[in-house]
């Protein structure tokens with residue numbers, strides 16, 4: 001309840017009329033009593049007896065509060081209880097004298113004062129003094145000087161409190177009735193002394209009986225005043241200790257202050273989040289202020305003086321505690337374990353998207369930071385791929401399909417491209433981000449293609465390890481060799497448990513993650529999940545990448561909630577809680593009718609938790625950039641000029657791939673068991689490798705009778721075996737060397753591009 005300032009004015013005229021009547025009653029009673037007949041005298045005596053009982057009860061405060069409410073002018077009867085009692089007493093004496101002793105008695109009573117030294121004179125003087133006391137007590141009312149009393153009107157549905165002289169007495173009266181009453185009180189003898197009372201609050205001191213502590217609770221007080229204008233929820237009642245345990249100070253907020261109004265951040269925090277046993281118990285808010293960016297409020301969360309560090313809240317719990325929704329809450333811990341920033345939004349500013357400000361946003365700062373989006377606070381989200389001192393930085397991006405990983409990768413690739421870095425791009429999904437292909441010095445698509453790009457990037461790192469060893473160069477120097485950014489999308493395709501090249505791919509990814517920093521090679525991995533099993537089971541990959549440059553966690557599938565390995569610093573959030581679409585409220589209608597408007601969902605792509613080396617850990621969203629192609633400068637595709645073998649990169653990739661295949665092929669008579677997966681020996685056979693595929697194509701097209709040799713052109717082999725050109729060429733030459741296939745020779749001349757199965761036929765055989 002809040003104190004209601006509406007007033008109800010008691011009629012001053014009524015009060016004055018009652019005051020006149022009360023003052024005149026004893027004299028009137030004295031004058032009338034002697035002339036009453038016997039019946040009337042008896043009735044008057046009985047009436048006076050009843051009135052005496054009533055006024056006595058009134059003055060002794062024995063009458064129930066409700067009675068005053070029901071009596072007409074009950075509040076006046078209560079306010080004038082003492083004059084009424086005196087008037088009744090003196091009237092009763094006058095009636096008694098008049099009815100029992102007749103006119104003589106009345107004369108003695110009313111005129112006896114003329115002989116003041118006689119006993120009658122003394123009685124008469126006393127009677128007149130008492131009679132005079134009544135108008136004296138009511139002098140202000142009689143003179144019309146008393147200001148009408150204003151009482152806050154009780155809100156509808158509440159009972160009017162008992163009429164007492166002042167609101168403070170009203171509070172104290174109720175307290176005594178319900179709480180401290182010696183016989184029936186809930187906390188007997190725990191009395192209240194009201195200290196202050198305003199429209200906002202009242203305060204008081206509670207004292208218990210000697211030897212007993214004060215045990216009154218907020219709930220008791222809240223309940224005691226229910227139905228009165230002083231009713232408030234228990235959360236609006238606070239206590240502080242008094243001088244000893246038998247004394248406590250109480251403050252009852254009639255109007256909820258901001259820190260108690262649960263519609264405010266401060267109130268919701270105190271009432272729900274920081275309550276004892278709550279998700280943020282032991283904390284409080286400081287500097288709570290409006291947040292113009294979100295239309296909500298923002299504040300520091302600070303550990304209480306008796307709390308060492310802030311608890312790590314489960315964001316889901318915090319969202320529930322603050323009665324909000326996931327996209328409307330941002331909790332950002334800081335490096336100080338005792339402080340964090342909380343933001344409770346009315347509208348998420350990220351919902352409308354963030355316009356890409358142009359390529360200048362991607363220009364690195366002196367420290368190597370470029371902007372990729374904005375946090376809910378409005379702070380730019382910055383990532384770093386090259387630190388001037390530390391060298392190359394890595395980055396990990398997670399998110400379910402459609403969450404916007406590709407959008408982040410595109411921005412990162414564009415930043416690298418504009419900064420003049422070499423991009424090596426591996427996309428096992430195929431061509432899912434064509435803009436990056438236009439920026440890359442080397443692109444490997446599909447599972448094998450991506451594996452080739454990975455091995456190429458690893459070979460570059462290994463080359464630089466040799467080179468810097470020879471140059472005795474400790475740290476990466478971008479003058480001598482360009483910065484390289486290796487981007488691997490859908491990393492689990494190469495590193496996951498079912499990946500064909502898992503072991504080899506894991507070792508290459510780990511090598512780049514470990515050595516790339518000082519060799520100037522950044523590794524940017526994107527994957528659906530951040531889960532060790534999806535990263536070759538190698539914690540070094542996760543730790544080196546996330547620990548080096550950071551992690552961007554976009555929306556995860558809620559069914560994968562338990563599969564996510566949250567990295568240090570992001571333990572409290574769960575990307576599975578990010579909704580796929582923005583919704584206006586958390587509840588869907590239970591019953592659909594034609595009137596129910598179904599809003600078209602807007603995707604939350606690019607929305608997630610960003611934790612980069614920029615000392616920020618925030619909810620944010622990437623810039624809107626559907627296609628970066630228009631910003632790509634095809635004349636500025638950088639290549640690693642420090643690596644002589646780069647010019648022969650396709651052959652190199654083919655050799656590297658075939659090197660892997662060779663281990664498998666020839667150890668196992670070409671049966672396709674891949675040696676990259678020794679741990680899978682007992683498992684199902686892997687799909688055919690490049691050698692198998694070529695041999696199978698030639699075998700399929702061979703003369704069924706085995707008489708002729710059917711030669712097949714290299715282009716046909718490539719399309720039937722579905723191999724990349726580089727892989728094809730390399731594997732063909734290996735198979736020739738191994739005598740498993742041969743080139744066609746006619747008239748002593750090699751026929752270009754034609755291959756047949758088995759070793760080359762001998763001259764005799766050809767002659768035959």
Ligand SMILES: Nc1ncnc2c1ncn2[C@@H]1O[C@H](COP(=O)(O)OP(=O)(O)OP(=O)(O)O)[C@@H](O)[C@H]1O
Nearest residue numbers: 400401402403404405406407605622623624625626
């Ligand atoms: N930064 C962005 N700016 C504009 N549109 C974006 C952005 N990010 C994502 N989108 C939109 O969302 C769609 C899905 O995003 P994206 O392809 O990046 O998701 P993904 O997580 O890479 O999914 P998948 O793993 O299936 O490729 C895009 O096709 C694009 O329309």
